[in-house]
Amino acid sequence: MKLVSYFRGEAFQRGVHPPSCKLTANRKIRRLPFPDRVTVPLSQHIGKVPRPIVRVGQDVVRGQPIARSDEWLSVPHHAPLSGVVEFIGLRPGMRGTWIESIVIRAHRGATQEDLWGRPRDLSQATGQDILQAIWDTGMVGLGGAAFPTHAKLSVPKQAKVHTLVVNGCECEPYLTCDHRVMVEHAADLIAGIRYAMRATGAVRAIIGVEDNKPDAVRVLRQAIADAAAAGVSEEIHVEAVPTKYPQGSEKMLIMALFGAEMPAGGLPIALGMVVSNVGTLAALGKLLPLGQGLTERVVTVTGSGVAKPGDYRVILGTPLKFVLDYAGVPAVDALDARQVILGGPMMGQAIGSLDVPITKGVSGVLVFRREDMLERESRQTYPCIKCGECVESCPMGLNPSTLGMLAAKREYDLMGEQYFLGDCFECGCCTYVCPSNIPLVQQFRVAKQILREKAA
Amino acid sequence: MTQPLIEIRSAPHVQAAKTVETIMRNVVYSLLPICAFYVFQYGISALASIAVVTGACLATERFFVGTGTQAGRLSDYSAVITGLLLALTLPPGFPLWMGAVAGIVAIALGKALFGGIGFNVFNPALVGRAFVQAAFPTAIATYTPSFLPGRFTEFIPSTLAWPLMIPADAAVWLKAKHLDALAGATPLAKWKFDGVLANADELLTSLSGHMAVGPSPLLILVCGAYLAARRFMDWRIPLAVLGSAALTAWLLFAFDPARYPNPFFMLFSGGLILGAVYMATDMATSPVTPKGMWVYGALIGLLTVVIRYYSGLPEGVMYAILIANAASPLIEKITQPVPFGRGAILGMDRVKKRASYPLNPGYISREEASAVTPKKRFLPNKPKK
Numbered sequence: 001m002k003l004v005s006y007f008r009g010e011a012f013q014r015g016v017h018p019p020s021c022k023l024t025a026n027r028k029i030r031r032l033p034f035p036d037r038v039t040v041p042l043s044q045h046i047g048k049v050p051r052p053i054v055r056v057g058q059d060v061v062r063g064q065p066i067a068r069s070d071e072w073l074s075v076p077h078h079a080p081l082s083g084v085v086e087f088i089g090l091r092p093g094m095r096g097t098w099i100e101s102i103v104i105r106a107h108r109g110a111t112q113e114d115l116w117g118r119p120r121d122l123s124q125a126t127g128q129d130i131l132q133a134i135w136d137t138g139m140v141g142l143g144g145a146a147f148p149t150h151a152k153l154s155v156p157k158q159a160k161v162h163t164l165v166v167n168g169c170e171c172e173p174y175l176t177c178d179h180r181v182m183v184e185h186a187a188d189l190i191a192g193i194r195y196a197m198r199a200t201g202a203v204r205a206i207i208g209v210e211d212n213k214p215d216a217v218r219v220l221r222q223a224i225a226d227a228a229a230a231g232v233s234e235e236i237h238v239e240a241v242p243t244k245y246p247q248g249s250e251k252m253l254i255m256a257l258f259g260a261e262m263p264a265g266g267l268p269i270a271l272g273m274v275v276s277n278v279g280t281l282a283a284l285g286k287l288l289p290l291g292q293g294l295t296e297r298v299v300t301v302t303g304s305g306v307a308k309p310g311d312y313r314v315i316l317g318t319p320l321k322f323v324l325d326y327a328g329v330p331a332v333d334a335l336d337a338r339q340v341i342l343g344g345p346m347m348g349q350a351i352g353s354l355d356v357p358i359t360k361g362v363s364g365v366l367v368f369r370r371e372d373m374l375e376r377e378s379r380q381t382y383p384c385i386k387c388g389e390c391v392e393s394c395p396m397g398l399n400p401s402t403l404g405m406l407a408a409k410r411e412y413d414l415m416g417e418q419y420f421l422g423d424c425f426e427c428g429c430c431t432y433v434c435p436s437n438i439p440l441v442q443q444f445r446v447a448k449q450i451l452r453e454k455a456a
Numbered sequence: 457m458t459q460p461l462i463e464i465r466s467a468p469h470v471q472a473a474k475t476v477e478t479i480m481r482n483v484v485y486s487l488l489p490i491c492a493f494y495v496f497q498y499g500i501s502a503l504a505s506i507a508v509v510t511g512a513c514l515a516t517e518r519f520f521v522g523t524g525t526q527a528g529r530l531s532d533y534s535a536v537i538t539g540l541l542l543a544l545t546l547p548p549g550f551p552l553w554m555g556a557v558a559g560i561v562a563i564a565l566g567k568a569l570f571g572g573i574g575f576n577v578f579n580p581a582l583v584g585r586a587f588v589q590a591a592f593p594t595a596i597a598t599y600t601p602s603f604l605p606g607r608f609t610e611f612i613p614s615t616l617a618w619p620l621m622i623p624a625d626a627a628v629w630l631k632a633k634h635l636d637a638l639a640g641a642t643p644l645a646k647w648k649f650d651g652v653l654a655n656a657d658e659l660l661t662s663l664s665g666h667m668a669v670g671p672s673p674l675l676i677l678v679c680g681a682y683l684a685a686r687r688f689m690d691w692r693i694p695l696a697v698l699g700s701a702a703l704t705a706w707l708l709f710a711f712d713p714a715r716y717p718n719p720f721f722m723l724f725s726g727g728l729i730l731g732a733v734y735m736a737t738d739m740a741t742s743p744v745t746p747k748g749m750w751v752y753g754a755l756i757g758l759l760t761v762v763i764r765y766y767s768g769l770p771e772g773v774m775y776a777i778l779i780a781n782a783a784s785p786l787i788e789k790i791t792q793p794v795p796f797g798r799g800a801i802l803g804m805d806r807v808k809k810r811a812s813y814p815l816n817p818g819y820i821s822r823e824e825a826s827a828v829t830p831k832k833r834f835l836p837n838k839p840k841k
Contacts, residue, residue, distance in 0.1 A: 018470055173470065251796065264797035340462055345469040352464050366469070373463065382476045383527040383574035388690060388744040389474070397795040401744045402788070420795045428468030435474045436574070442466040 011256030015244045015395045016429045018346065020212060023302050024176045024309050029184055031313045032326055034112050038080050038317030039091050039357040040066065041101045045146040047073035052102055058085045059107075063116035063293050065138075066102055075138045075148045077102075078293030080315045082110040092353045094342055094362075101357070104317070118291035122195065130199040130288070137287045138294045138360075143167065143178070143248070143277035144343055146361030149284070152276060153199045159269050164202040165257065166193060168209040168216065168278040169241065169248040172344025175364040177298040178278050180311045182209065182216040185282045186223035192285030194234055200274050204235040207278065208253050211240040245346060246427040250275040252395055264423055279363070299358060301327040305338050305367035314358050320365065321354035329367050339373055341366040346428040382436035390430035390440065396423045400430035400440050407443035416451050424448070474687075476573070479739075480533035482688045486679040487540045487734070493671045498548035498600070499607025501615040508552045510539030512559030520568035528573035538562055541581040541734055544670060545727060545774070546588070549600045549612030553619035554592050558584040578781045579738045582774050589774070595623055599642050599668035642668050644726040644770040653717055659724040673729040680733035689737045692746060696753020697732035697760075698723060704761040716765065728760060731773035741781040748784075748791035755787075756780045 043049045048071035054060060060079040068076035083106040093099035106112070122130060131150045139149040155161050166189075170178040182189060193205045209217050220238045227236075241247060241256040251262045253275065260271055268275050283294060295316055302309040307328030314323060320340065329338075341348040342362050358365075390400035398420055406415045415421040421444060430440045495503045517535035520526050528534065542562050546555060562584025570576045589596050600612050614623035643654040660674050683689035705722035723729070736742065736756050743752050756776045763772025 016472070018472070255796075262797050264795060266797070338462060339465065339469065341467075341469055343467075345467075347467050348469065349467065350462075350464045350469065352462055354462070368469070376471060379471075379475060380477075380529070380532075382532070383572070385476060385479075385574040385739045386742070386744045387479065387739045388746070388749070389687075391744050391746065391793065395796065397793045397798075399745060399792055402792075419792070420798065423795050423797070426467075432468050432470065433472045433474070435472075435476045435479055437471070437475065439466060441468065445466070 011241050011244070011247070012252045012395060014393050014397070014429070015246060015252070016393050016432055017243070018173050018245055018432060020243070021173045021302075022176050022179070022212070023174070024300055024311055025179055025213070027180075027310045029177075029180050029298055029311045029313055032315070032318065032323060034081060034106060034315055035318045035322045037086070037103060037105050037319070038315060039101045039103050039319065039355075040077055040080065040317040041091065041093055041099050041357060041359055042067055042077070043093075043099055044077070044359045044361065045075060045140040045148055047071065047075075047148055047151070049100075050074055050076060052088055054079075054085050054088075054102065056085050056088055059083070060085060060104060061115040062110075062112055063114045063295055065116075065293065066104075073148060073151055075135060075140060075150070076293065078116070078138055078295050079104055080295040080317050081106045082112055082115065083107045091357075092355045094349060094351050094356045094359070096352055114290075114292050114295065116292070119289065120291050122288060125198075127199045127201060130195055133288050133291070134195075134199065134284060136291065136293070137284065139280060139284055139287070140294075140360050141277055142279035142283060142297055142360065142363065144347070144361055144363050146359075149276070149280055153196055153274060155200050155269065155274070160272060161200045161202045161269065161274050162204070162272040163274075164193065164197050164200060164205040165250070165253060165268070165273050165275040166205055166207040166278055166281060167248060167250065167253055167275055168207050168213075168220075169253060170213070171210060171243070171245045171248040172346055172348075172364070173245075174302050174366055175300045175344045176302075177300045177311050177363055179213050179216055181279050181282045181298055182207075182213070183219050185286070186219050187227075188285035189220070189278055189282040190223050190227050190232070190236065190285065192281030192283070192288070193236060194232065195284055195288055196274070196276060196281055197234055202274065204237065206257055207236070207238045208241050208247075208257055209238060210243040210247055212243045214240070246395055246429065249395065249425060249427065264420075294360065297358070297360065297362075299323070299362055300364040301367075302364065303341075303366040303368050304372050305329055305369040316360060317357045319354070320351070320356050320358065323358065323365060324354065324367065327365075338370055339366075339368040341368070346432065347426065379437045381438060384436055384438060387435060389433040389435065393429040393433045395427060395429060396420075396425065398424060400444075403447075404430075404438055404440045404443055407447050412447045412450050412454075415447050421447055421451070476528075476534075477532050479688050480537060482686065483683060483734075484533050484536050484540065486683050486688075487537065487544075490544065490671045490675055490679055491540055493675055494544060494548070497602040497669075497671070498612075499604070500609075501600075501607070501612040502543075502548040504552060504611070504615060505546060505548060505550055505555050506540065506543040509543040509546070509555040509559045510536060512556040513539035513542065513563050516560045516563035516568070520563065520572070526568060526572035527575065532573060534573050535563060535567075538567070538580045538584075541730075542584050544730060545581065545585050547596060547599045547668075548602075549598065549614040549623075550588075551592075551595060551614055551617035551623045553617065554588055554595055557591070558588040560584075561587040574740050576740050577784075578778055579735055579741050582735060582778055582781075585774055586778060597645075598623075599645075601668055642726065642770065643721075644764065647717055647721070647725070648764075648770040653721055654725065659721065669725075670727060670730060673724045676729045676733050683733075689733075690742075690749055692749040693737045693742060693753040694732040696750045697736050697757045698728070700754035700757030701728060701732075701761050702757075704758050708761070708765065722761060722764070726764075726771045727773045731760075731777055732756070735773070735777050736780070741784060743784050743788040743791065745788055745791045745793055747793070748787045751787050751791060752780050752784055755783060 048069050050067040050069035052067045054066045062082045064079045065076045066079045081104050083104045086105045087103040090098040091101035134150040140146040217240050224236050299314045300311050341350050403419050424444050428441050513535045562580045566580030566583030567576045613629045617623035646652045684691040702719045705719035708716040759776035760772045
């Protein structure tokens with residue numbers, strides 16, 4: 001399919017085109033009401049889990065740090081509500097296990113304004129100062145991976161960064177939170193990009209937006225022109241890239257923009273680049289000057305089972321049940337089978353309890369009705385018929401067909417050594433196209449887990 | 457409070473519409489015009505042959521699926537494809553009981569023995585055909601001319617031979633119809649044994665004269681193009697088969713035009729087009745890797761021409777495909793794709809020319825870059841402007 005990609009002008013090879021189903025692309029971001037109680041899990045990001053710095057019964061104000069760690073690869077958490085700490089202990093987490101969390105009960109009648117903050121003038125700040133300020137906001141990658149942003153933006157001494165790549169692809173079907181942020185908070189985004197450029201020392205920034213969001217491209221170009229007119233000297237470009245899943249992967253986006261193949265096992269910094277998500281940078285642009293912590297994020301609530309789909313500004317720690325109630329999922333309490341997914345439909349996680357809170361890394365909540373799941377349920381699983389669809393769709397150029405057969409034979413070592421299992425980033429393309437309905441990605445996840453345990 | 461019923465499943469939560477059934481069903485649809493034309497050429501004998509062979513395949517599949525040892529099910533249409541393809545490769549006047557044997561062998565030995573759909577090593581239709589070729593060498597070499605008068609009212613006598621009986625000699629019957637028995641030879645047999653080349657128009661459309669040919673190659677190509685366009689079939693394999701056969705034939709033709717027929721005759725005579733489009737592309741028996749498909753197809757094309765020229769048989773497509781089927785796992789093993797980001801390690805830098813932004817090596821040197829990544833040689837040596 002190399003030839004087809006070439007003529008379509010597609011930016012990277014293979015990949016898939018799932019129906020985009022962006023139901024909420026034209027709806028403004030709305031604020032979700034504040035819940036009575038929020039549950040802030042301590043483990044919300046990659047890296048060291050921060051420890052609570054509040055006690056049960058203590059009053060907290062919105063924006064006050066409630067957990068922190070002195071480790072470098074870790075960020076603090078801030079109280080999303082003004083209220084009283086009710087409980088510190090185990091609460092259901094999105095992966096099914098219970099995880100340590102801080103539960104805060106809201107004060108009745110509190111204004112819930114962001115009361116805590118250290119406004120500062122960053123106009124003369126050095127890169128190091130900005131990184132420290134980013135650490136203070138508790139920012140992690142809001143695209144889903146939840147990698148601490150200050151760590152992502154800090155450049156090792158030996159390396160130099162020339163380009164900041166801003167990821168506005170949002171290639172997952174259904175999700176529109178990044179899209180709406182780009183359209184509605186373009187000025188914040190530009191400000192955030194400028195902070196990130198100063199932190200990394202990049203001389204240009206390129207915002208990669210998939211071409212199914214022409215309004216975002218237009219708004220951003222206008223915002224950049226406005227900023228330039230107001231005396232912003234940084235070089236910021238917006239580039240529309242042809243829509244294709246999984247363009248939001250940083251490797252694919254760099255391929256799309258620069259035509260360069262990121263070496264396997266390397267980071268974008270090896271090519272002199274840093275990649276960050278638009279939602280993260282827009283939040284930074286808003287929070288940094290105010291010195292406030294990250295207490296809310298934009299979440300797309302959508303899917304066939306939602307009566308009022310939309311992008312909602314949600315307080316971190318809001319229980320899923322509260323979100324779904326508000327978004328009009330009919331009869332949340334009824335014994336009516338449905339599927340609730342945190343994240344997008346391709347890589348998101350199906351969750352088993354509605355008590356799970358919204359965390360920093362949740363970009364979407366998808367609800368599918370039972371009727372929509374029937375078609376998939378009725379599908380038979382066949383043995384691999386070697387149609388080659390998965391090989392044609394794997395953006396990493398792996399051979400999922402052979403990997404799947406090896407997984408069935410439990411030849412995990414062979415998968416890792418000869419068939420590059422470690423390169424798989426679980427985008428789900430192979431499973432999406434598989435006519436035999438083989439759960440390839442799940443097999444690979446299991447295989448990777450077993451290999452990790454073996455190596456440990 | 458009652459907990460709502462939530463189903464948990466692993467990502468991805470959406471799936472493309474294509475399933476094994478839709479693939480197989482579309483292949484069957486695309487075969488229907490070909491079968492219809494075949495019946496138009498040879499009349500009710502061809503119709504009976506198609507029905508009996510397909511029926512035998514389905515009955516055998518039903519039996520083995522019923523034993524519970526098989527993957528797949530009767531409704532996945534794969535046995536129908538096997539039956540239709542097998543019937544199309546047999547002579548139209550092939551005794552029905554032999555056709556039934558071919559169908560039973562195709563499914564039982566070609567597919568069920570290996571565990572059913574997806575597990576078979578050899579193309580089941582060709583296994584069936586190879587069996588009857590060895591078992592009934594006379595019957596399978598006896599072709600009758602196409603477009604005989606009265607073909608829709610009268611069976612070719614050999615068709616109705618009793619089970620386990622030698623069929624009636626078609627030559628006698630043809631003489632009674634005042635037609636030369638030799639007219640029933642296939643173009644390939646004519647060339648091989650008599651040195652007569654058929655004309656291009658006869659080969660392409662199968663419409664003129666009483667030549668013993670299969671369905672029109674053009675029709676097969678059109679049906680194959682439909683499958684390839686809808687991605688129910690890989691376009692690489694037919695292209696590789698035909699390309700390599702044409703190239704080999706052309707080389708030999710250029711070497712000695714008097715001895716070897718032209719490449720055009722090679723391509724459009726016999727079962728090469730049917731084999732390239734429908735047999736070689738059988739998914740389970742061909743490699744999954746794109747590079748492997750080219751190698752596999754090229755091997756089939758080469759072997760076909762070699763067998764046709766240098767063996768005692770007029771036709772070589774079947775054995776070429778069966779040999780390539782056997783080689784397919786090996787081909788797959790040596791043609792694994794190069795993963796993204798590993799091209800540089802294997803010494804193949806891939807930097808696309810049409811990128812929106814050039815990488816700017818002014819900001820980072822190779823030495824600096826290699827200091828932060830474990831792998832070397834990921835930037836081009838020459839600075840790009």
